[in-house]
Amino acid sequence: MSIWINEESKILIQGITGKQGTFHGTRMVRYNTDVVGGVTPGKGGQEVDLDGHIVPVFDSMMEAVSETGADVSAIYVPARFAAAAIHEAAEAFNENGGGLIVCITEGIPTLDMIRAVDKVNEFEKVRLIGPNCPGIISPGLNGGCKVGIMPAFIHKKGRIGIVSKSGTLTYEAVAQTMSVDEGQTTCVGIGGDPVSGTGFIDCLSAFEEDPETVAVVMIGEIGGSAEEEAAEWVSDNMSKPVIGFVAGSTAPPGKRMGHAGAIISGGKGTAAEKFAAFEKAGIYVARDPSEIGQVLVGALIEAGLRES
Amino acid sequence: MNIHEYQAKEMFREFGVRVLEGVHCRSVPEALAAYDSLGSKIVAVKSQIHAGGRGKGTLYNPESGDEVMKGGVKIAFSRDDVEEFSRNICGNLLVTKQTGAEGKIVSNMYVESGCDIDHEFYLAILVDRDRKSVLVMASTEGGVDIEEVAENNPEAIHKIWADPSLGLLENDCVSLSKSLGLTGDSSKEMIQMLGSLYRMFVERDCSMIEINPLVRTKAGTMVALDAKVGLDENANFRHPWRDDVRDLSEEEDVEIRANDLGLSYVKLDGNIGCLVNGAGLAMASMDVIKLYGGEPANFLDIGGGATRESITAAFQIILEDENVEGILVNIFGGIIRCDMVAMSVIEASKELGLEVPLVVRFSGTNHEEGKAILDSGEISIHTVSSLSEGARKIVDLIGGGN
Known part of the structure; x- marks a missing residue:
């Protein structure tokens, strides 16, 4: 098992005829x-060749979802x-039984995101991951x-x-699990923007309920208070071990460190x-991301999930 | 992106937010002409720099380093005062709590009429990340550091939130005004001002509006005495006018150059240069260098679209910093291929005549090919397989650390 997506998930790509959409769509295939199709307004009726896998292009999400029965969408359209x-x-999934929206795009104006998140929250069965994130992956036995x-x-x-809030640092965490011979159920990059959809607590709660997940690695970064709230949630609700790292110990206040959200302001x-x-929440802390693997092993041994 | 107080007040006027009459000046004669035109006996002569704490800052002569005047915002009671203050401000270095020791050269001033202050309030509009909405925050204690108020007297701070689709609700504005103890016309003006400021926040894609102090005059009118406005850079594409208000002299030259190349660079005080892909990994690389006793010289994210040209430029930017004694390259290849980075590293080292020790850590896409390219080159590059190892190695090579 995994959270939110699995090998049965049917994916649409918004912006499929664009350079990013085609490039990453091909790698997904x-x-x-x-990948069951894509959307580019004005290009409905065309087809896109994703490495030999031919998929239809629709003019709108409403049409695409009802035609294909897709339940996941990946957004690669430009920020504007x-x-x-x-x-x-969100509207198309709401009309068709719900779905997951994964927005990869970076550089979306914050006020646009406030309205978009508000829209998504209107619908109980629609979830948004991102924006400005690497996405979500659930490895299977043959691809995934x-x-x-x-x-x-x-x-x-x-x-x-x-x-994780960060992109390449998520890959680092994945590599760390692999270095101690552990694989992943699902990896979620929630993005580093000030306003985004799914947060740490949504993910932790889903992992807590997922029978195949036995432990969680959580990667935060400076800015905001999402990590503190997640820690409190862990302490109150999580039975599975959580391993944590936070990037930005050396970041000076008031300077934006790449991500729009990664800024220490007013000493917070x-x-x-x-x-x-x-630490207060009982999360196993790694001070060096290269030690996540070892800290994970320690946590698994303590929980009786590993011999050594 | 930040703008100057005089620019923010211009925007306030446009949206119907009351400010005092004032004139933007760039020289002593301009300041005197402004004084004559304002017709107010008492005026404020205000240094215009993007950093806060101007009033409590100190001005220095940039050449001699001698102190020129205490206070970057001065109240002038005569034409002679205006002449003296503007001479002391213009072209000199203003050091405040927020500028750091290096300070900022003041080339813009704002000469503003005075008013009779009855009470000072604080007002700010900003994005609340946790509630995912726009927050309006006000306090009866204005003119002081809001962080101190939050610490010592949190009940003096009142908050309302805008509805993402409906905007700021009148009811909420009325209750905010009431919590500030405003009545009659002052309250009416406050409620109207909140509506205008919210409209400005949305229409201009602000990231922050801060008015400290917002004053009630003896006549009962509400006036924005100061104005600090930040703009959401992600929205630049729909605001072409921003090119005209952007003051490049307020930004670090090298940071602007890096940005134009698709690099995200922040200069720090250490001696180990870092070149990394991804913001989180770049921060983590700095952290680990520090953890093993070194000091990072910079934050540098080369981004997902890095090319040979941008990587060479990144090396150049790192090496411009005279403190740099060694460089750590940390790449986790995803879309970026480590072999491409390896070629770029070799080219850049040759082109720039790299003399400081270089440690490279590759992981992810084509990391073995990348390592092979570096190991076979004639340039001495230390390759390592983990971030930890990389950080220890570079700290060791420059002879620092514990």
């Missing part, structure tokens, strides 16, 4: 992900159109379900859940505060 793409996907831009080959089916959102919250 190569990982045996079931991305919020509208989220609105469209990859909705995003992460390098698929570094993953392996297993029992560890991963949730520091890595030190977040690490302290993790």
Whole structure:
């Protein structure tokens, strides 16, 4: 099992005829992900060749979802159109039994995201991951379900859940699990923007309920207070071990470190505060991301899930 | 992106938010002309830099380093005062709590009429990340550091949130005004001002509006005495006017250059340069260098679309920093291929005559090919397989650490 996506998931790509959409769509297909079509307004009726896998293009999400029965959408459209793409996907999924929207696009105006998240929250059966994130992947035995831009080959089916605000640092966490011979159930990159859809607690709660996930690696970064709230949630609700790292201990206040959300303002959102919250909540802390694997092993042994 | 107070106040006027009369000046004669035109006996002469804490800052002569005047915002009671203050401000270095020791050269001033203050409030509009909505925050204690108020007297701070689709509700504005103890016309003006500011926040894609202080005058009118406005850079595409208000002299030259190349660079004080793909991994690389006793010289994310040209430029930017004694390259290949980065590293080292030790860690897409390219080159590059190992190695090579 896995959370939110699995090998049965049917994926649509919004912006499929664009460079990013075609490039990443092809890589999703190569990982045996079931891409069933895509949407580019004005190009309905065309087809796109994703490495020999021919899929239809629709003018709208409403049409695409009802024609294909898709339940997941990956958004690769440019920032200025991305919020509208989220609105469209949310409405289409709501009319058709629900679905997951994964927005990869970076650089979406914050006020657009406030409205888009509000829209998604209107619908109980619609979930948004991102924006500005690597996406979500659930490795299977033969390829798997990859909705995003992460390098698929570094993953392996297993029992560890991963949730992270950062892109390449998520890959680092994946590599760390692999270095101690553990695979993943699902890896979720939730993105580093100030306003986004799914948060740490949504992921932790889904991993807690997922029977195949036995432990979770959580990667935070400076800015905001999502890590502190997640830590409190872990302490109150989580029975499975959680391993945590926070990036940005050396970041100076007031300077935006790449991600729009990664900024320490008014002395709040520091890595030190977040690490302290993790420790208080009983989260196994790695101070060096290269030690995540070893810390994970320790946690698994303590939980009786591994011999050595 | 930040703008100056005089620009923010221009925007306030446009949206019907009351400010005092004032004139933007760039020299002593301009300041004197502004004083004459304002017709107010008492005026404020205000340094215009993007950093806060101007009033409590100190001005220095940029050449001699001698102190020129205490306070970057001065109240002038005469034409002579205006002349003296503007001379002390213009072209000098203003050091405040927020500028750091290096300070900022002041080339813009704002000369503004005075008013009779009855009470000072604080007002800010910003994005609440947790509630995912726009937050309006106000306090009866204005003119002081809001963080201190939050610490010592949190009940003095009042908050309302805008509805994402309906906007700021009148009811909420009325209750906010009431919590501030405003009555009669002052309250009416406050409620109207909140509506105008919210409209500006949305229409101009602001990331923050801060008015500290917002004052009630003795006549009972509400006036924005200061104005700090931040703009959401992600929305630049729909606001072409921003090119005209952007003050490049307020931004670090090298950071602008890096940005134009698709790199995200922040200079720090250490001696180990970092070149990394991804913001989170770039921060983590700095953290680990520090963990093993070194000091990072910069944050640098080369981004997902890096090319040979941008990687060479990234090396160049790192090496411009004279403190740099060694470089750590940390790449987790996804879309970026490690072999491409390896070729770029070799080219850049040759082109720039790289002399400092270089440690490279590759993982992910084509990492073995990348490592092979580096190992076979004639340039001495230390390749390692983990971030930890990389950080230890570079710290060791420059002879620092514990």
